[in-house]
Amino acid sequence: MADIIKLCRELRQQETRAEKLLWQELRNRKLINKKFLRQHPLCVQTNFGKSLYYIPDFYCHEARLVIEADGGIHLIKKQYDENRDKVLAGMGLKILRFENHEIENNINDVLLKIIQHLR
Template sequence: MKSSNRIRGTTREIEESARRLRKQLTPAEEILWQSLRGRKIGQLKFRCQHPVGRFIVDFYCPSAKLVIEVDGGIHSQQQSYDQARTDELQTFGYHVLRFTNEEVINDLSNVLLQIAKFAQIEFFP
């Protein structure tokens, strides 16, 4: 029997950090969240700033086992960390899609189309 209802072994501290991050979304995260929340894409339910193990993922869709990360400029300097993180999330059976802030801000319809294609649903922007 499961001893706690923590997600993939996350901690109380990580869950509290996720709550704080939900209130401090970056402009790109806020734009994408407004397009994902409320089952706006193919009735897929997304969670924002979702704790998974020792990580907090930007967006998570349980039914598609899909993690979406929105990467700012710092990510160009931490590619090996991001890859290790992606690899670990994949061990949980998750698929990770990464988009840059610029892609979300300047080409949101293409970002949403890529998410819909991954989830194999029709999307009409």
Template sequence: MEENLHDMFYGASWIIHKQARDLRKRETKAEKIVWDLLSNKKLGVKFRRQHPINQFITDFYCHEIKLVIEIDGEIHLQKEALEYDEMRTTIFNYYGITVVRFTNKEIFTNATNARSKIEQKIKDLESKP
């Protein structure tokens, strides 16, 4: 069954799409490291970077298995940011999307371990009925 391309955006507005395009032009160092791991189907599935979903922009998204990967800087450790991230995750989960989070520090100090975790999550999601 062919899926409508717009379904992967879950109603994201044109403003969110424009903001995502702008973010793609100024990726962080940690995002660049992760994109190098994910781009060109290196892990067997296609990821998109700075992908709009509803009113949010995800760091990386694979629509095929409904997986979001978020790379969080230190600001995400603040109480308000933690609550916001939790709310985002709840909305993504409502759409059947799984969220995996890494800190910048995890990416900088052990990108190989992050890659292994992503590979395992991909296997888990691909084997779901």
């Protein structure tokens, strides 16, 4: 568990421009008073008794909502993202994905889409 926390901290230090912009809008309950966590580990138990951790970019426990800011790396890991989304959806979570350029160029539209899922 200590390793996953260390990894989360490292990911927070390496945030993209889009993640930073979106975090400024989500942090401190700025968006309709919902608490979001950044790079927060979610644990899934496998059928073999092992723990797998997924680290979404942003997570709102109250709304059971995961938000991902997708940059270029996601183009080469589409299969991983699809499998991960299926696992998280199986946990009862809703996943919203936004391209980095969408966040950077249309933050208000992104926030409106997020608000629709928070209500």
